[in-house]
Amino acid sequence: MSNSNPNDPRPPPPQLEVDDTYRYLSGLGNSFSSEAVPGSLPAGQNSPLLCPLGLYAEQLSGTSFTTPRHRNLRTWLYRIKPSVTHEPFHPRDPPNRRLVGDFDDRTTTVATPTQLRWRPQEVPRAPPHVDFVDGLYTICGAGSSFLRHGFAVHMYAANKSMDGSAFCNADGDFLIVPQQGKLLITTECGKMLVPPGEIVVIPQGFRFAVDLPDGPSRGYVSEIFGAHFQLPDLGPIGANGLASARDFLSPTAWFEQAHRPGYVIVQKYGGELFTATQDFSPFNVVAWHGNYVPYKYDLSKFCPFNTVLFDHADPSVNTVLTAPTDKPGVALLDFVIFPPRWLVAENTFRPPYYHRNCMSEFMGLIYGIYEAKADGFLPGGASLHNCMTPHGPDTKTYEATISRLGGDANEPSRLRGTLAFMFESALIPRVCRWALESPSRDLDYYQCWIGLKSHFSHEEVHGDDGPAATGGNKDDKN
Known part of the structure; x- marks a missing residue:
């Protein structure tokens, strides 16, 4: 979202486009409610005997039930069919062998203190066709998704939208940073358009699909295990500054009802991929309410x-x-x-x-x-x-x-x-x-520092008693 105020000193990201097709809910940490069909949210309770419009009630928990209230995260989804309606999961074939969820595995990872730098990864040109899931690869990380503590850094390079499939990360939260090409992300809470210059957070457990409106795209992803992102404390800065909660945007309810035989759910679990088929789209949520939601943020508003x-x-x-x-x-x-x-x-x-x-x-x-x-x-x-x-x-x-x-x-x-x-x-x-x-x-990354030369200039002052001591660099001789 760009800023149209000519007196505002904040520069917008390059080529940032305004698209009014998608509507958002403003605020980070809020408890929202959204209906794609009026009257589809139950009144006064979460799971009535019969939900409005014949929908199923399903809770998605982002924290344990007994997490303190100010950190407790959950959302109630009211959907045409529940998520459990699928065939058994099987290891994905072919697997993505460049994803890691356990960084104690020394067969795939190495410890190194060396300064490292990478040039941009070329975005693959079709064929082959590479979607977001196939184009995702891990660079580094620590800890383990199994132990619910740690993080991973991934990058992605893709040339194909996800068609007939959705991705679910059971390991942790994704923070996605597009660098080339907009991402149109469909989630169970609705749709978000995310161009370069914005970021998007997909919390653990949400099913989502990534379309590429601009074609070949690439970017960065951080993943955290056992925690969720929040705004930093401001301390002496005061009540305002840095990223403002009101500038974070979450999607509004959107659903599709079409019969989709052979629809594939790809689930990342322990860094490995598993698939299950079902005959409907997972984006069949007609209404929802809660505070565990995907969100995006325009970095030019920082x-x-x-x-x-x-x-x-x-x-x-x-x-x-x-x-x-x-x-x-x-x-x-x-x-x-x-x-x-x-x-x-x-x-x-x-x-x-x-x-x-x-x-x-x-x-x-x-x-x-x-x-x-x-x-x-x-x-x-x-x-x-x-x-x-x-x-x-x-x-x-x-x-x-x-x-x-x-x-x-x-x-x-x-x-x-x-x-x-x-x-x-x-x-x-x-x-x-x-x-x-x-x-x-x-x-040759190290070479960028090799040319740093000494600019040290030191002149000893000589008095009647010989060279004067000029600090701790003179040896004491007794």
Whole structure:
């Protein structure tokens, strides 16, 4: 959704289109209700003896029944036929062997502290025909979906809409970041159109199908096990700023009733795929109510905060969504963006600082040039800097920045035409072998820092008693 106010300083994402075909419910964490047919929601109770219009009542639970009320998630779906009406599940043939749900498996994953970068994955041209499920592949992750703790980072490259099938992720929540091509996502709660520059979250257990209105498409996916995304606490920022709850949009009820013999449900379970057939569409929900729902968010609506006098703010100030752990301030996964914004800090190295982090950082680029990498980090590409692995601006960025000393280095400048993001986790991910062996991997990534030279300048001051001590670099001789 674009902003039509000419006085609004926020730049829209490139080629963002307005489509009024789909209507949404506004707010994150709200309890919603939606009817595709008036009068289809039961009044005053969840599961009456007979539901209106002869519908079935089905609850989808996103948390345990006894989770504290302020974190309890569930939705009641009123559908033409219940989800249980299907043939038995069987392992999918052919399987997708590039999906991982258990990162303790050392046959498929490797531990490495090396800085890693990948060039953009080429989107396959048909034939072969590759839909979202077949085009999904894991890059790295930690923990296990079986243990309900951990995360995975995937990417996708697809050229075909899902036709006659739907996908259900039993392992965790998906946060999808389109980079090329809009996604038209049909869920049990309704439809959402998600162009690049927006994100969409599909909670665990929802059945959904992905259509590709623009044809070949690619993007990024983070998956969290045993947790759900929420807005970060704002602390001293106050009551407003960063991502606003009202800018998150959930779909309105939509259904199809057609007889669909041979319709396939693809279920991801423990990182493996299973299929079951049924004779109807899973998108047969006529009405629903609850607070466990898919949602999307336009990243151009993010209100960034930054330093206004000196020094570089920590990237946590750009957190859009977080999946917390039991330890305060420590995230299972943060979703952080680096949007267009003003840079005004004086006497300050404005690009991101050099860093060794106890958290692990996976980065992607939706469009433009990332402020810390002049070359090599391309839209659709990715990088991984694991726990305590050094990283920071490349040689060109550093030299170009310090060369401005004495010039316009202290003048305000606006960072335009760029949108990068980061998945940051307290866990240490293992990397999939196929990602390490991929022809898209940039084996010369380390070279971007090799050119960093010493600028150290040190002159000893000589007095009557010889060289003066200038710090702790002089040996004591007794």
